[in-house]
Amino acid sequence: MQSSTLPVIFILALFCLPYAAFSSKSSHQCSDDFLHLDAYLGMDERHDTRCRKLTTLQAQFAWNFYRTSQNQTQVNILIGTKMITDAGWLAWGVNPDLPQMVGTRAIIGIKPPNGSSPFVNTYNITKDTKLYCSIQPSDIGLRVQNKTAEHVTKTGFFTISATVILPESYNVSSLNHVWQVGYVAEGFEPRMHSKTLQNFDSREILDLNSGQCQNIGHNSRHLRKIHGILNIIGWGTLMPIGVIIARYFRVYPFRLESWWFTFHYSCQALGYILGSFGWGLGLFLGHESKYYTFYTHRVLGICIFGFATLQMLAFRLKPTKDDEYRKHWNVYHHFLGYSLLVMIPVNIYQGIKILKPDNTTWKWAYNGILVLLAMVVLALEVYTWTKFLYNKKGQPRHGNATPSDQAPQKTDQGSGTSPQADQTQQKTDHGSTSSPQID
Numbered sequence: 001m002q003s004s005t006l007p008v009i010f011i012l013a014l015f016c017l018p019y020a021a022f023s024s025k026s027s028h029q030c031s032d033d034f035l036h037l038d039a040y041l042g043m044d045e046r047h048d049t050r051c052r053k054l055t056t057l058q059a060q061f062a063w064n065f066y067r068t069s070q071n072q073t074q075v076n077i078l079i080g081t082k083m084i085t086d087a088g089w090l091a092w093g094v095n096p097d098l099p100q101m102v103g104t105r106a107i108i109g110i111k112p113p114n115g116s117s118p119f120v121n122t123y124n125i126t127k128d129t130k131l132y133c134s135i136q137p138s139d140i141g142l143r144v145q146n147k148t149a150e151h152v153t154k155t156g157f158f159t160i161s162a163t164v165i166l167p168e169s170y171n172v173s174s175l176n177h178v179w180q181v182g183y184v185a186e187g188f189e190p191r192m193h194s195k196t197l198q199n200f201d202s203r204e205i206l207d208l209n210s211g212q213c214q215n216i217g218h219n220s221r222h223l224r225k226i227h228g229i230l231n232i233i234g235w236g237t238l239m240p241i242g243v244i245i246a247r248y249f250r251v252y253p254f255r256l257e258s259w260w261f262t263f264h265y266s267c268q269a270l271g272y273i274l275g276s277f278g279w280g281l282g283l284f285l286g287h288e289s290k291y292y293t294f295y296t297h298r299v300l301g302i303c304i305f306g307f308a309t310l311q312m313l314a315f316r317l318k319p320t321k322d323d324e325y326r327k328h329w330n331v332y333h334h335f336l337g338y339s340l341l342v343m344i345p346v347n348i349y350q351g352i353k354i355l356k357p358d359n360t361t362w363k364w365a366y367n368g369i370l371v372l373l374a375m376v377v378l379a380l381e382v383y384t385w386t387k388f389l390y391n392k393k394g395q396p397r398h399g400n401a402t403p404s405d406q407a408p409q410k411t412d413q414g415s416g417t418s419p420q421a422d423q424t425q426q427k428t429d430h431g432s433t434s435s436p437q438i439d
């Protein structure tokens with residue numbers, strides 16, 4: 001009874017703790033730094049201005065708007081992010097069709113290196129842009145006035161501000177807006193941004209009246225956490241523990257008779273169940289994100305699930321001990337097992353990389369698990385070898401050997417074998433030319 005409740009409590013703890021750590025509730029209030037920017041104060045002076053922290057890329061966004069006499073909407077915007085690099089770019093845009101990058105009418109501010117003054121232009125973002133074709137400043141079919149880019153050295157904010165006249169076709173109660181940050185630009189041409197989730201989730205549907213927004217990546221965020229936790233526990237923790245049990249507790253250095261198999265099988269089965277749920281969630285998330293795919297993570301994930309499934313089948317198809325296929329079965333089972341041990345950490349780190357730069361908690365949590373597992377393996381390995389060597393040396397030659405007998409035997413053996421080895425070494429080294437010297 002006890003042996004079955006303990007693991008359950010352990011799993012629950014594993015499951016709840018990281019979830020608490022990873023679900024940080026961030027407020028949507030703009031930071032004081034941002035609210036004290038001259039650009040913001042200038043905006044707020046004339047109209048009542050709303051401000052909110054955007055969900056990704058540490059961006060903050062302020063706006064005010066009013067209707068013009070022609071049923072158009074004049075929107076004043078200010079967006080800023082702390083630019084951590086010498087050069088870079090910041091983009092903001094509206095999309096008349098969908099909350100996505102392709103089709104966005106963007107305003108992009110570029111901060112050149114060397115502290116030169118930044119410049120700002122409008123750009124059409126098209127399918128070609130996504131395929132790494134160059135983009136050049138162009139007319140975007142919207143009237144954009146007073147566009148400015150500014151780098152505030154004191155606080156590190158890089159901002160763009162502009163006045164955009166939106167025609168009637170844009171619905172200000174559900175405006176698709178998109179933002180982006182990149183760190184490479186050449187002349188007037190912004191270059192590819194990083195490809196983390198943050199860069200893909202930087203879009204939402206905003207109601208300019210109420211400030212309410214519908215973030216596109218929001219629903220997926222919880223599922224991603226669950227996916228990560230399930231797979232780190234299932235694939236990344238329980239499966240390696242199962243391997244450790246099989247390696248060290250089956251015969252040598254510890255012999256747990258039938259127990260080792262129960263533990264080994266339970267770990268793998270539980271790991272497989274959790275991992276498969278996580279994998280299913282991962283597939284769902286991959287299916288949901290229509291505009292981007294993380295190929296390496298996906299392919300490795302599918303391989304891991306495939307291999308793990310074969311391993312579970314292997315349990316069912318296990319030949320008996322005396323069966324002549326048993327040897328082949330062992331090779332197969334071990335090969336798949338050790339391949340999994342390599343692929344799993346690689347893919348977990350792939351997944352963690354996707355979350356950059358908000359991935360430090362994940363990274364350190366998993367680093368911790370790996371270090372712990374590695375320490376256990378190291379300790380067991382050292383113990384195995386010590387026991388092995390000790391048993392070998394301690395093997396009595398004539399009847400019973402007491403520990404006091406063994407000590408001198410050890411040194412005898414040592415001084416007895418090493419010169420022999422030296423001699424053979426010398427013989428082969430010097431060959432026939434120097435044979436007299438050896439004599």
Ligand SMILES: *[C@@H]1O[C@H](CO)[C@@H](O)[C@H](O)[C@H]1NC(C)=O
Pocket residue numbers: 069070071
């Ligand atoms: C503005 O919209 C109203 C109602 O939709 C319409 O009656 C009016 O003609 C429009 N004015 C202009 C200048 O388009």
Ligand SMILES: *[C@@H]1O[C@H](CO)[C@@H](O)[C@H](O)[C@H]1NC(C)=O
Pocket residue numbers: 113114
């Ligand atoms: C930056 O400044 C240095 C010296 O002032 C100059 O040699 C270099 O070409 C500049 N780089 C760019 C990208 O302007």
Ligand SMILES: *[C@@H]1O[C@H](CO)[C@@H](O)[C@H](O)[C@H]1NC(C)=O
Pocket residue numbers: 124138139140141
């Ligand atoms: C950009 O898009 C606008 C609106 O669709 C269009 O009028 C304009 O010609 C486009 N510019 C380029 C360079 O394609």
Ligand SMILES: *[C@@H]1O[C@H](CO)[C@@H](O)[C@H](O)[C@H]1NC(C)=O
Pocket residue numbers: 145146163
């Ligand atoms: C643009 O800036 C000028 C000068 O600061 C100002 O007079 C004008 O009203 C601004 N235009 C808009 C649409 O805010």
Ligand SMILES: *[C@@H]1O[C@H](CO)[C@@H](O)[C@H](O)[C@H]1NC(C)=O
Pocket residue numbers: 171172173174
């Ligand atoms: C604008 O969007 C709101 C909220 O989605 C919707 O209720 C309204 O019908 C839309 N208006 C138009 C003219 O499409």
